[in-house]
Amino acid sequence: MKLKNGLLLFFLFVECVFFKVDSKCVKGCDIALASYYVMPLVELPTIKNYMQSKIVTNSSDVLNRYNKVLVTIHGNIFSYFRINIPFPCECIGGEFLGHVFEYTTKKGDTYDLIANDYYVSLTSVELLKKFNSYDPNHIPAKAKVNVTVNCSCGNNQISKDYGLFITYPLRSTDSLEKIANEAKLDEGLIQNFNPDVNFSRGSGIVFFPGRDKNGEYAPLYPRTGFAKGAAVGISIAG
Numbered sequence: 230m231k232l233k234n235g236l237l238l239f240f241l242f243v244e245c246v247f248f249k250v251d252s253k254c255v256k257g258c259d260i261a262l263a264s265y266y267v268m269p270l271v272e273l274p275t276i277k278n279y280m281q282s283k284i285v286t287n288s289s290d291v292l293n294r295y296n297k298v299l300v301t302i303h304g305n306i307f308s309y310f311r312i313n314i315p316f317p318c319e320c321i322g323g324e325f326l327g328h329v330f331e332y333t334t335k336k337g338d339t340y341d342l343i344a345n346d347y348y349v350s351l352t353s354v355e356l357l358k359k360f361n362s363y364d365p366n367h368i369p370a371k372a373k374v375n376v377t378v379n380c381s382c383g384n385n386q387i388s389k390d391y392g393l394f395i396t397y398p399l400r401s402t403d404s405l406e407k408i409a410n411e412a413k414l415d416e417g418l419i420q421n422f423n424p425d426v427n428f429s430r431g432s433g434i435v436f437f438p439g440r441d442k443n444g445e446y447a448p449l450y451p452r453t454g455f456a457k458g459a460a461v462g463i464s465i466a467g
């Protein structure tokens with residue numbers, strides 16, 4: 230009985246910690262997905278290079294596992310559709326969840342080109358200005374640029390059934406109905422994860438659950454996570 234109470238208190242404590250830090254983050258999660266809208270003539274190795282992280286490397290084929298229909302013709306992906314690219318979702322400066330990709334500039338690059346062409350609006354000019362010290366009008370060539378992409382790890386107050394989220398830049402052809410149909414998720418659920426967002430606004434980022442490499446929705450607290458928590462609870466109570 231004592232042990233049970235100890236465990237209960239422990240979990241209440243955990244919930245409290247998550248609850249208190251509602252707007253700021255304490256930690257991220259292993260993986261989030263970036264929805265990358267492929268423009269014509271953009272080659273897969275180029276996208277892999279832009280979206281490089283410890284999860285996606287030039288040589289890895291991890292993208293195939295998250296995208297059942299990754300059609301490539303001589304390295305060109307069939308364009309005008311989105312692919313999901315896994316990336317680590319970290320708590321940046323204790324303030325928000327995101328990942329900083331490193332982009333190496335070419336001659337003539339601008340923040341607008343980087344944000345809206347190369348990173349297809351996964352980041353914004355404002356974020357580039359915030360995380361880079363270059364003069365926005367004179368970005369040197371062959372320079373490293375911090376490209377910050379936001380992410381989500383889920384929200385236990387909305388649903389514990391989803392723990393893997395897509396960072397999805399809205400385009401003019403998107404709507405809540407279309408996104409919900411494609412994801413086979415409830416419109417209300419998707420709206421709840423993005424309060425006050427008009428999904429027809431044609432720009433900006435939204436977050437909704439994505440499928441893992443087995444094609445399934447992953448829960449917020451995987452079983453292994455619970456086992457770890459319980460082990461800690463027992464050692465404290467004992």
Ligand SMILES: *[C@@H]1O[C@H](CO)[C@@H](O)[C@H](O)[C@H]1NC(C)=O
Nearest residue numbers: 273274275277278286287288
């Ligand atoms: C990855 O590929 C890109 C172009 O395809 C190349 O510029 C870059 O140097 C490569 N990076 C590594 C670490 O091999």
Ligand SMILES: *[C@@H]1O[C@H](CO)[C@@H](O)[C@H](O)[C@H]1NC(C)=O
Nearest residue numbers: 325351352353356379433434
């Ligand atoms: C990403 O998050 C930061 C901090 O919460 C926010 O200021 C920014 O507008 C977000 N960026 C995008 C592209 O939504």
Ligand SMILES: *[C@@H]1O[C@H](CO)[C@@H](O)[C@H](O)[C@H]1NC(C)=O
Nearest residue numbers: 329360361362363373374375
């Ligand atoms: C990129 O971010 C790192 C780490 O915060 C920082 O040290 C570096 O100065 C930034 N780069 C630029 C160009 O501002």
Ligand SMILES: *[C@@H]1O[C@H](CO)[C@@H](O)[C@H](O)[C@H]1NC(C)=O
Nearest residue numbers: 401426427428429430431432
């Ligand atoms: C959402 O935005 C679209 C396009 O700007 C607009 O037509 C529509 O009325 C908006 N919906 C709501 C509920 O504000």
